[in-house]
Amino acid sequence: MSFLPYAVAGWLFVVGLYGVVSSSNLIRTIISLTVVQSGTYVLLLSVGYVHGGKAAIFADIPAVSRAVDPVVQVLVLTDIVIEATVTGLLLALAVQAHKRFGSLDPHELRALQD
Amino acid sequence: MHITALPVAVPLMAAALIVAVRRWLPRLMTDGLATGVGVGVVTLCALLLAHTAHGHPFAYWMGGWRPTHAVAIGISLSIDPIGAGLATFSALLVTASLVYSWRYFEAADGMFQALMLVFMGAMAGFSLTGDLFNLAVFFELMGATAYALTAHHNEEQGPIQGAINFAISNSIAAYAIFIGIALLYARTGALNMAQIGAALDHHAADPLVLVAMSLIFIGFLTKAAAVPVHFWLADAHAVAPAPVCVLFSGVMVELGIYAVARIYWTIFAGPLAPHADELRVILICMGTATALWGGVMCFAQRHVKRLLAFSTISHVGMFVCGFGLLSAKGVAAVAVYVIGHGFTKAGLFMLTGVLLHRFHSVDEFDLHGRGRATPFTGVLFAVGGLLLSAMPVVTLFFGKSLLDSAALDAGFPWLPSVFVISSMLTGGAVLRVAGRVFRGWGPAESAEARQAHQAREEEDEEDAPSDRTPLAMLVVPALLLIGAIVVGVIPGAVPGIEVAAGHFVDHASVIAWVLHGTVELPHEATSHVEGFDYLYGAGATVGALSLAALGLFGRPLRARLPKRLLGAVSAALWTLRRLHSGHIGDYIAWWTAGAALLGGATLVFVR
Numbered sequence: 203m204s205f206l207p208y209a210v211a212g213w214l215f216v217v218g219l220y221g222v223v224s225s226s227n228l229i230r231t232i233i234s235l236t237v238v239q240s241g242t243y244v245l246l247l248s249v250g251y252v253h254g255g256k257a258a259i260f261a262d263i264p265a266v267s268r269a270v271d272p273v274v275q276v277l278v279l280t281d282i283v284i285e286a287t288v289t290g291l292l293l294a295l296a297v298q299a300h301k302r303f304g305s306l307d308p309h310e311l312r313a314l315q316d
Numbered sequence: 317m318h319i320t321a322l323p324v325a326v327p328l329m330a331a332a333l334i335v336a337v338r339r340w341l342p343r344l345m346t347d348g349l350a351t352g353v354g355v356g357v358v359t360l361c362a363l364l365l366a367h368t369a370h371g372h373p374f375a376y377w378m379g380g381w382r383p384t385h386a387v388a389i390g391i392s393l394s395i396d397p398i399g400a401g402l403a404t405f406s407a408l409l410v411t412a413s414l415v416y417s418w419r420y421f422e423a424a425d426g427m428f429q430a431l432m433l434v435f436m437g438a439m440a441g442f443s444l445t446g447d448l449f450n451l452a453v454f455f456e457l458m459g460a461t462a463y464a465l466t467a468h469h470n471e472e473q474g475p476i477q478g479a480i481n482f483a484i485s486n487s488i489a490a491y492a493i494f495i496g497i498a499l500l501y502a503r504t505g506a507l508n509m510a511q512i513g514a515a516l517d518h519h520a521a522d523p524l525v526l527v528a529m530s531l532i533f534i535g536f537l538t539k540a541a542a543v544p545v546h547f548w549l550a551d552a553h554a555v556a557p558a559p560v561c562v563l564f565s566g567v568m569v570e571l572g573i574y575a576v577a578r579i580y581w582t583i584f585a586g587p588l589a590p591h592a593d594e595l596r597v598i599l600i601c602m603g604t605a606t607a608l609w610g611g612v613m614c615f616a617q618r619h620v621k622r623l624l625a626f627s628t629i630s631h632v633g634m635f636v637c638g639f640g641l642l643s644a645k646g647v648a649a650v651a652v653y654v655i656g657h658g659f660t661k662a663g664l665f666m667l668t669g670v671l672l673h674r675f676h677s678v679d680e681f682d683l684h685g686r687g688r689a690t691p692f693t694g695v696l697f698a699v700g701g702l703l704l705s706a707m708p709v710v711t712l713f714f715g716k717s718l719l720d721s722a723a724l725d726a727g728f729p730w731l732p733s734v735f736v737i738s739s740m741l742t743g744g745a746v747l748r749v750a751g752r753v754f755r756g757w758g759p760a761e762s763a764e765a766r767q768a769h770q771a772r773e774e775e776d777e778e779d780a781p782s783d784r785t786p787l788a789m790l791v792v793p794a795l796l797l798i799g800a801i802v803v804g805v806i807p808g809a810v811p812g813i814e815v816a817a818g819h820f821v822d823h824a825s826v827i828a829w830v831l832h833g834t835v836e837l838p839h840e841a842t843s844h845v846e847g848f849d850y851l852y853g854a855g856a857t858v859g860a861l862s863l864a865a866l867g868l869f870g871r872p873l874r875a876r877l878p879k880r881l882l883g884a885v886s887a888a889l890w891t892l893r894r895l896h897s898g899h900i901g902d903y904i905a906w907w908t909a910g911a912a913l914l915g916g917a918t919l920v921f922v923r
Contacts, residue, residue, distance in 0.1 A: 215495065219908055222484065223901045231900060235487055242494040249502040274501070277449060281494060284456045288487050291463055295483070298467070298476045313473035314481070314551045314898035 207248030215241030228296040228306040232289060239285050243278050250274030320376035320393050323360045323403055323444065327353055327437035331430040338426025347418050350429035354411030357436060361404035364444075368397045369812060373819065375446055375510075375830045386831045388508040394446025394830050397816035398651060402574055403443040405655060406567040409662055410436040412792050413559040416666055419786035420559055420673065428468060435461040435563065442571055446830055448500070448583070449507045451575060452493045455539065459486045462568065466556040478555035481900050485548035488907060489538030496532035499524055500583070509582040510830035513823060517586035526922060529584050530915035533576055534907075537914075540572025542636050543606040544910040546629050547896060547903040550613075553625030558669025561621060565628040566662040570654045573635045577647055577820070580639075585823035592642050594921040596726065598914070599640025604734050607633025609892070611741030615863070616889055618680040620668050620749055624661065627704065627742035631657050634735055638719050645722035648817035652810055653715030656703070659800035660712065664700040664746065666793035667693055670785050671753070680749050685756025690785060694754025696794055701750055703800050705743025705860035708853040711804030716856075717849035718810070732852060739856040744863030751868050758868035815840065 214237055221234025250271030256263055258272035300306050303313075330353040334346060341349075368374070373396035377383075381390020410432055417424065438461060442454040463486075467479035501507060503524055504515035519525060534545060541549035549569065553561050580588070588595060610630030617623035631653070638650035670693050672678050675686055687694050706712040716735060723731035751757040803809055818840070819825060829835045866873070874882065895902075 211495075215491070219488070219904060222488070222904045223908070225901060228480070231484065235484060238488060238491050239494075242491050242498065245495060245498045249498050273507070274498070277494075277498075277501075280449075280453060284453070284460075284490070287460050288456070288463075288483060291460060292480065292483055295463075295467060295470070295476055295480050298470050299480065302471070302473045302476055308899050308901055311473075311477045311480075311898065313477045314554065315896070 207244055207251070211241045211245035211248065213241075214238070214244060226307050226309065228299060228308060229293075231308065232292045232296060235292070236285060236289060239281065242281060246274040246278050246281070319360055319363065320395060320444070321378065323357050323364070323407065323440040324437050326360070327357055327433040327440070331433035331437070334426050334430040334433070338430070341426060343424065346424070346426045346429050347414070350433055351411060351414045351418075353433060354407060354414050354436065357407040357440065358404060358411055361400060361407050361440065364395055365397060365400040365404050368395055368400050369816070371835065373397070373826075373829050373835060375833070383508075383511075383831050386514070388506065388511045388831060391450060392446035392508060392510075392830060393444045394510065394826075395444055396819060396826075397812075398574070398647075398820045399443045399578070401651070401813075401816070402567070402571065402654075403440045405658060406439040406443065406563075406571070407436055409563055409566045409658060410439075412662065412796060413562045413666075416562070416669070416789055416792045417557075417559040419788050420557070420669055428465075431461050431465050432559075432563075435465065439567065439571060443574065446509055447507055448497055448509050448512060448579070451509075451579075452490060452497060455493065455536070455575070456487075456490050458568065458571070459483070459490065459539075462486075462552075462560075462564065465560045466552050468557050468560065469555075472555075474555040477898060478551040481898070481903060482548045482552040484900050485538060485545070485903055485907060488904060489535040489545070491535075492531040492538075492911060493535035496528040496530075496535065499528035499531075503528075508830070509579065510827045513583045513586060514827045514831065516583060517827075519587050521584075521587040521591055521922060523919060525584070525587055526918050527915060529580075529588070530918045531911070532579055534911045534914050536572045536575040536579070537602075537636070538572070538907065540569055540576070540632050540635070541606075541629050542602055542632055543609045543629070544906045544913075546606065546610070546632070547906060549629060550622055550625040550896060551898060553628070554619060554622040558621075558665050558672065561624070561665040561668075562662040565624065565665060566658040567654075569628060569632060570635065570658065573632070573639055573650065573654075577639045577650070580642075581647075581821045581823055582826050585821070588922070589823075591922040594923075595918070596640055596642050598917045598921065599642075600637050600728060600731065602914070603633045603636030603638075603640050604731070605633070606630070606636055607734055607738040609633070611738045612889070613892060613896075615741045615745045615748075615867070616893070617745070620671065620678040620680060620683075620753075621665070623680075623745055623749065624664055624668065627745065628661060630738045630742050631661075634719065634738060637731060637734070638722065641722045641726045641728070643722055643726060644818045644821045645718060645725060645814070647820055648810075648814040649715050649718035649722050651715075651813045651817060652718060652804065653712060655803050656706075656711030656713075656715055656800050659796045659803070660700055660703040663696065663793040663796040663800065664704075666789065666796070667697050667700065670789050670793075673789065674782060674785055680752055681761040683753040684758075684760050685753070687754035688756060691754065692790060693785070694750060696790070696797060697754060698747060698750040699797055701743050701746030701860065701864070702857060703743075703797065704739065704746055705857045706739045706853055707857040708850050709805065710801045712800070713849075713853045714804040714810050714845065716853065717845045718814070720849060720852060721846070736852060736856045736859065740859035740863055743857065743860030744867065747860055747864035748867040751864060759871060814842070 218238030614626035
């Protein structure tokens with residue numbers, strides 16, 4: 203198993219975090235958030251990858267064939283559903299923020315300074 | 317038991333039903349249905365609790381996928397008294413909050429009730445599940461509902477920003493948890509917590525295990541709002557509707573601590589046992605910082621909901637310390653404390669909701685003396701303040717005496733004084749608000765100061781301020797505060813929790829009852845309240861009262877202090893306040909630093 207997928211996963215996670223921290227537009231913040239989450243997909247899939255393995259659908263291949271781990275793929279699927287929900291909600295909130303603050307820049311959102 | 321999955325399934329289905337038919341359902345029926353489901357779930361969870369409390373923790377395997385040769389393929393709900401108790405408690409608070417919102421919201425079109433029910437189902441699932449991935453999914457379900465509930469008033473600036481900060485912070489926390497789970501799955505090939513724990517027993521605490529643990533811990537500690545990953549909490553609590561804050565502070569935040577504790581004791585206790593001392597120091601540092609930071613910020617607030625939010629952060633610090641002691645007594649102390657704190661804080665948020673409903677403000681100075689019109693609310697508010705200071709002999713007091721004794725056992729004799737400071741600051745702040753708002757004590761704010769601090773936009777819960785408070789909005793918090801007083805003195809309650817905590821931290825026995833269904837439970841309650849506990853408790857209450865008095869009447873005294881000291885204190889406070897900038901980028905920078913700090917400390921010191 204090569205080292206590369208893990209490096210990609212780590213890089214996506216960190217670069218996404220950097221995107222959220224440095225963003226000056228809420229839409230970019232939200233996209234960066236999905237980049238962070240993509241890191242988790244890549245990690246999960248590489249954990250379950252088997253070199254030369256087939257998709258784990260045993261209907262048309264012999265039950266003894268090498269196959270990739272289907273569990274992590276199911277986890278990724280769940281993960282994607284969660285992402286869709288949260289991203290949808292956040293984008294709706296961003297629309298509201300644009301209406302009420304007149305800006306999408308996190309610096310201009312000043313309702314909650316202590 | 318075949319009812320095991322119902323506390324999760326019933327509220328989810330009821331929520332779907334309400335959303336489907338809400339257009340045709342009159343308000344009364346929607347409220348009635350939601351509350352009825354709430355009562356039903358409380359009953360179901362209480363049945364589970366009663367069943368397990370007699371020494372029968374059990375695993376329920378979904379679809380009958382029981383483990384074969386101690387290998388779990390299916391998904392389990394692992395029911396023990398601590399989890400079942402927490403599920404009961406959260407369902408109880410949701411129900412109380414639903415009853416309270418009958419009159420709190422002038423209009424509620426069914427969406428609110430449905431979201432509350434989903435929230436209840438998610439919290440029940442979170443408390444009961446035995447599967448690590450399901451724990452993370454329930455975390456996200458709880459989160460997504462909570463973000464939507466925070467932004468219930470989505471036409472106003474505050475709730476929008478609060479919900480965005482909350483959602484982004486907690487989502488990143490969830491992704492860290494996913495990474496941790498993926499690493500553990502790679503190492504053990506298992507997702508059931510007991511199964512992972514059994515597999516890790518043969519491993520040393522190598523870097524992979526430590527990184528996975530740090531990521532999972534920092535993720536759940538974000539939900540629990542420990543310093544420095546706590547920033548979202550004050551924002552979300554300040555803007556969410558009062559009945560929602562009740563749940564956030566009363567139980568959701570505590571569920572984060574529960575998850576950390578459950579995961580540590582079930583999964584990591586094996587490989588980490590030789591390094592418990594180092595881990596203890598790391599967690600207690602974090603807890604102490606949280607307790608003090610939250611306490612100071614709490615006392616420095618004038619926005620009552622924000623004040624209560626920081627008080628929750630301070631108490632979370634105590635919970636982190638309690639868990640961080642890594643002993644059965646510490647877990648028992650946190651469990652007792654969570655019940656007392658949850659009831660008290662829920663009551664206080666509801667009373668703040670009464671203020672908002674009545675006067676359209678939650679600013680301490682803005683409300684100066686205006687609370688005289690509702691003396692009963694004032695009495696309850698003051699009682700809440702006394703309870704928060706862990707006055708003898710309320711539930712919080714028993715929790716705190718257990719906590720003190722656990723700290724002494726683990727060799728941290730200075731820790732109880734941190735707890736006393738935290739109780740004093742948080743109790744004192746609430747008592748100060750009670751004095752100023754309901755008695756008009758202390759000087760009023762000068763006109764120019766008011767202008768400078770023009771009360772920031774406030775949630776419009778209703779169309780116009782009302783001149784009377786509906787009965788339900790006072791009865792429910794009163795009952796919750798009574799709960800906070802009496803639970804600790806119910807015979808057998810505290811010792812029962814101690815026994816349950818003994819089982820909770822028994823790593824080998826948890827694996828045995830989940831995977832093999834064999835239960836052997838020889839634990840006993842050992843602790844009792846000592847004389848010095850009363851002294852500490854009384855001291856904290858007196859301290860809270862003095863701090864409140866100082867906050868109200870201390871201005872002449874302050875004038876006598878040396879200028880330089882005052883300058884330094886206010887500069888420090890100013891810095892601390894500025895850190896809470898409301899900017900999501902700042903919060904995530906802190907989050908990254910916190911994750912790096914926890915992970916780094918774990919990798920360096922745990923060897």
